[in-house]
Amino acid sequence: xxxxxxxxxxxxxxxDSAEILAVGTExxxxxxxxxxAAYLAQQLRELGISSYYQTxxxxxxxxxxxxxxxxxxxTDLLIMTGGLGPTADDISMACAAEACGRKLVFxxxxxxxxxxxxxxxxxxxxxxxxxxxxxxxxxxxLPNNNGTAPGALIPLLWQxxxxxxxxxxxxxxxxxxxxxxxxxxxxxxHTRHQLRSVFLHLTGIGESEVETRIQDLIKQQxxxxxxxxxxxxxxxxxxxxxxxxxxxPDLITPVKHELYARLGQYVYEEGERxxxxxxxxxxxxxxxxxxxxxxxxxxxxxxxxxxxxxxxQVFLGSVVSYADSAKENLLxxxxxxxxxxxxxxxxxxxxxxxxxxxRFGSDYGVSITGIAGxxxxxxxxxxxxxxxxxxxxxxxxxxxxxxxxxxxxxRRLAALKAYDLLRRRMLNLGE
Amino acid sequence: xxxxxxxxxxxxxxxDSAEILAVGTExxxxxxxxxxAAYLAQQLRELGISSYYQTxxxxxxxxxxxxxxxxxxxTDLLIMTGGLGPTADDISMACAAEACGRKLVFxxxxxxxxxxxxxxxxxxxxxxxxxxxxxxxxxxxLPNNNGTAPGALIPLLWQxxxxxxxxxxxxxxxxxxxxxxxxxxxxxxHTRHQLRSVFLHLTGIGESEVETRIQDLIKQQxxxxxxxxxxxxxxxxxxxxxxxxxxxPDLITPVKHELYARLGQYVYEEGERxxxxxxxxxxxxxxxxxxxxxxxxxxxxxxxxxxxxxxxQVFLGSVVSYADSAKENLLxxxxxxxxxxxxxxxxxxxxxxxxxxxRFGSDYGVSITGIAGxxxxxxxxxxxxxxxxxxxxxxxxxxxxxxxxxxxxxRRLAALKAYDLLRRRMLNLGE
Numbered sequence: 001x002x003x004x005x006x007x008x009x010x011x012x013x014x015x016d017s018a019e020i021l022a023v024g025t026e027x028x029x030x031x032x033x034x035x036x037a038a039y040l041a042q043q044l045r046e047l048g049i050s051s052y053y054q055t056x057x058x059x060x061x062x063x064x065x066x067x068x069x070x071x072x073x074x075t076d077l078l079i080m081t082g083g084l085g086p087t088a089d090d091i092s093m094a095c096a097a098e099a100c101g102r103k104l105v106f107x108x109x110x111x112x113x114x115x116x117x118x119x120x121x122x123x124x125x126x127x128x129x130x131x132x133x134x135x136x137x138x139x140x141x142l143p144n145n146n147g148t149a150p151g152a153l154i155p156l157l158w159q160x161x162x163x164x165x166x167x168x169x170x171x172x173x174x175x176x177x178x179x180x181x182x183x184x185x186x187x188x189x190h191t192r193h194q195l196r197s198v199f200l201h202l203t204g205i206g207e208s209e210v211e212t213r214i215q216d217l218i219k220q221q222x223x224x225x226x227x228x229x230x231x232x233x234x235x236x237x238x239x240x241x242x243x244x245x246x247x248x249p250d251l252i253t254p255v256k257h258e259l260y261a262r263l264g265q266y267v268y269e270e271g272e273r274x275x276x277x278x279x280x281x282x283x284x285x286x287x288x289x290x291x292x293x294x295x296x297x298x299x300x301x302x303x304x305x306x307x308x309x310x311x312x313q314v315f316l317g318s319v320v321s322y323a324d325s326a327k328e329n330l331l332x333x334x335x336x337x338x339x340x341x342x343x344x345x346x347x348x349x350x351x352x353x354x355x356x357x358x359r360f361g362s363d364y365g366v367s368i369t370g371i372a373g374x375x376x377x378x379x380x381x382x383x384x385x386x387x388x389x390x391x392x393x394x395x396x397x398x399x400x401x402x403x404x405x406x407x408x409x410x411r412r413l414a415a416l417k418a419y420d421l422l423r424r425r426m427l428n429l430g431e
Numbered sequence: 432x433x434x435x436x437x438x439x440x441x442x443x444x445x446x447d448s449a450e451i452l453a454v455g456t457e458x459x460x461x462x463x464x465x466x467x468a469a470y471l472a473q474q475l476r477e478l479g480i481s482s483y484y485q486t487x488x489x490x491x492x493x494x495x496x497x498x499x500x501x502x503x504x505x506t507d508l509l510i511m512t513g514g515l516g517p518t519a520d521d522i523s524m525a526c527a528a529e530a531c532g533r534k535l536v537f538x539x540x541x542x543x544x545x546x547x548x549x550x551x552x553x554x555x556x557x558x559x560x561x562x563x564x565x566x567x568x569x570x571x572x573l574p575n576n577n578g579t580a581p582g583a584l585i586p587l588l589w590q591x592x593x594x595x596x597x598x599x600x601x602x603x604x605x606x607x608x609x610x611x612x613x614x615x616x617x618x619x620x621h622t623r624h625q626l627r628s629v630f631l632h633l634t635g636i637g638e639s640e641v642e643t644r645i646q647d648l649i650k651q652q653x654x655x656x657x658x659x660x661x662x663x664x665x666x667x668x669x670x671x672x673x674x675x676x677x678x679x680p681d682l683i684t685p686v687k688h689e690l691y692a693r694l695g696q697y698v699y700e701e702g703e704r705x706x707x708x709x710x711x712x713x714x715x716x717x718x719x720x721x722x723x724x725x726x727x728x729x730x731x732x733x734x735x736x737x738x739x740x741x742x743x744q745v746f747l748g749s750v751v752s753y754a755d756s757a758k759e760n761l762l763x764x765x766x767x768x769x770x771x772x773x774x775x776x777x778x779x780x781x782x783x784x785x786x787x788x789x790r791f792g793s794d795y796g797v798s799i800t801g802i803a804g805x806x807x808x809x810x811x812x813x814x815x816x817x818x819x820x821x822x823x824x825x826x827x828x829x830x831x832x833x834x835x836x837x838x839x840x841x842r843r844l845a846a847l848k849a850y851d852l853l854r855r856r857m858l859n860l861g862e
Contacts, residue, residue, distance in 0.1 A: 298742075299734040306728065317753040320749040407740060
């Protein structure tokens with residue numbers, strides 16, 4: 001087969017199946033968890049590409065080559081992750097090139113990008129980094145906007161069958177963004193059918209209660225399917241329609257309306273936004289501002305808010321009042337409240353919310369005070385006891401929670417419920 | 432070979448190599464992350480058993496059988512996880528029995544345990560749960576003290592070679608405790624050598640610079656081996672000594688001393704602690720307190736600190752001064768600094784550190800102010816520009832960073848470097 005035929009075949013090739021091969025002794029030694037596999041698997045599913053295998057091998061030439069050959073014998077698309085670093089045990093690119101019968105060639109333009117990356121961070125590229133500019137011939141180079149190692153997409157014929165080998169870096173951020181920005185667009189051209197998905201994100205209601213209320217719908221539906229799954233403090237309903245092309249009629253909307261009729265007040269989002277972003281956008285649309293007073297969550301709620309680009313428009317700041325003296329001095333919580341009711345009490349939560357609203361001059365003030373554990377609990381106020389309050393120009397509302405779980409989980413749930421109390425207050429949904 | 436010979440061989444068989452096979456379509460769809468693999472890999476490493484492969488396959492009979500046969504052809508020990516539930520797509524036990532040439536037999540005693548487990552949680556075992564009491568003949572049954580599904584350990588001869596197949600449940604808690612309580616003790620009788628590992632965690636120096644400085648040592652060393660790997664803003668050096676028994680001389684310490692001589696000031700930890708915990712313990716040992724003033728990190732540093740149990744001993748609180756008005760009002764940053772130098776400047780960082788130290792009355796005050804992006808950058812102060820300062824009774828030190836990456840990465844790196852500046856200040860290491 002001539003090279004031209006080969007390229008033509010690849011242009012029209014369909015990708016139905018994929019597998020993920022992670023390269024790294026640190027995975028085999030259990031030093032890191034293979035989160036990339038889960039991320040990529042999810043992405044492939046959304047593209048309608050089936051995954052049948054995930055494999056991990058160490059930084060060993062023979063085993064990497066063999067694993068690539070095994071994958072090429074049974075799958076259309078092989079995604080390799082990790083092993084693109086500059087050191088001697090980073091062998092993925094060389095192995096992939098060898099297994100696919102390609103030479104590695106030096107790319108001056110990529111080397112320039114690497115040296116520029118180092119220069120921007122005030123360092124100088126070492127000689128060993130040159131290796132990262134050695135890339136397989138006849139392949140698509142995948143830029144790395146968050147690190148030094150470029151990736152590659154190698155199209156090839158393997159025993160007459162069209163195959164694609166993709167190499168992505170191991171660090172999750174680099175891995176995910178390179179996939180999103182450069183691999184996904186290519187794959188979209190080679191998939192046969194697509195999945196259309198809508199996600200309804202709910203909070204304030206448990207998974208079994210959700211399932212009870214919509215059991216009949218789940219059983220009736222085959223396209224779209226309705227799949228509930230729960231994560232910490234939240235339930236998500238995934239509605240998935242199988243489509244052959246973009247022209248397929250929308251089967252999702254009627255089902256979605258029925259779900260809203262039954263569960264609407266718990267649905268905080270229909271897209272990709274998490275609750276903090278929903279709250280941010282709600283504030284922005286009303287041109288209102290907020291500040292937080294956090295005790296047991298110690299800045300978690302603020303930090304989640306700070307993750308959002310452009311949040312400075314609505315977020316004035318917060319006080320992490322870990323010590324009681326900070327509650328008094330920075331938030332004007334009256335000393336008698338701390339003495340009589342304690343720091344974990346309705347009156348203290350309310351005073352904190354009012355105090356931070358005053359202090360920052362924001363429209364809303366949100367406070368969290370509780371016992372995250374493992375120590376500090378009592379019979380009356382066990383670990384997991386958390387008071388949350390929201391103050392605005394109309395007054396202050398508060399709510400008591402008793403969370404189960406370890407310290408980290410209690411803190412995450414507290415921040416989530418504080419966002420939800422603020423959301424419900426802004427939408428006049430009651431507590 | 433007679434059955435007696437087979438059992439004798441197994442009694443004395445050594446286990447040098449292992450692999451982990453996870454069964455579950457939910458892994459292939461990216462709905463859950465394979466944390467069991469990392470946990471088991473770590474356990475195997477500590478037992479001196481080498482891992483060369485990890486595999487994930489879906490709930491598919493042919494692929495599970497094939498994966499078991501592949502593993503038996505190349506490894507002494509196969510650990511399978513998941514697929515032990517009661518539903519039709521839980522096929523691991525049946526596949527393992529078939530692949531090993533064993534029958535499944537009903538175990539009345541296991542069925543009694545399952546019904547008792549349901550009774551304790553106020554439920555009744557369903558008829559489909561009977562399947563979980565069907566276990567391979569001639570195998571060791573592994574009790575499940577945290578769920579319904581028992582596991583199994585099947586010893587067998589595969590092409591004259593002694594092999595062990597272990598089946599563990601998928602839920603992480605059940606998985607880990609069953610391994611700890613029932614599998615580990617068996618494996619200990621069959622291991623030839625053990626690994627001793629020490630981890631040196633470094634920050635403030637890049638991976639290639641580390642490698643350049645110790646390249647000669649990496650090349651010289653075969654026991655212990657030295658392996659560098661990097662994560663965001665950090666480099667870890669793993670030293671691993673292969674031992675035949677507990678009495679082997681310590682070969683790690685001399686190498687470690689040499690590494691300290693070359694890289695000591697960058698090593699923040701030799702064990703399992705992350706940098707915030709190292710800083711917390713350092714403060715606690717000196718009976719000193721700290722407070723934070725965070726701008727672009729918006730509470731991330733505080734939240735990481737708040738994750739640590741018992742941190743209230745050293746942590747008084749923080750101010751997230753997102754708005755300039757908060758910097759003035761809560762941290763007493765002089766208005767002229769904000770006007771002349773701007774919020775992202777050395778003088779502002781210093782004033783914030785001094786201001787929060789005063790405000791909270793803590794021994795140290797740590798500040799972070801910068802541009803996390805995506806907006807807000809300029810030619811002079813591009814996205815990623817971050818000033819960090821530490822104030823104490825001696826004065827205030829500050830450092831300028833220019834980070835690369837997206838908003839989340841810039842914020843994480845800023846928090847990491849702020850902890851490191853505090854650590855260096857406490858240990859008089861300079862900036």
